[in-house]
Amino acid sequence: MRLLVDVMCGGIVSYLRMCDHDTVYAGDRGLEADDDALAVARNEGRTIVTRDGPLASRIDDSILLESREVEDQLAELAAAGVDLTLADDPAFCGRCNGPLERVDPAAATPDYAPNPAEFETWVCRDCGQHFWRGSHWDRVAETLVRVRESADE
């Protein structure tokens, strides 16, 4: 999905990107004003995810969240039909939403990243951040399992 997450819901942004949703965070683009967020959503064909009822009511393509907690917000999204399955081959940078590409197993990587010959690794073409399926990925996967279970109840 193509999403625009408003400034009140920043905690869910990286989860959505890791689940292969093209996710613009309003805070990254300075879209604090409703009119600005609506214009971007319309121009780019994005569904607005927000806790702001009046904002959601101004556009058909919106998902209104009630919770303040990240896991509860994710459960609300799952209940609204947003697929929260981690991507096999992630396409969007969790930090900036830029395009990811696979790192060659023989390539050099920064000190914080593992050896790409041992771990599948991706790099963001926009911000240069490296990603791999390490402990952070595992924690996100566990969270999403809980979220999908609670959404099914």
Ligand SMILES: [Zn+2]
């Ligand atoms: Zn990036």
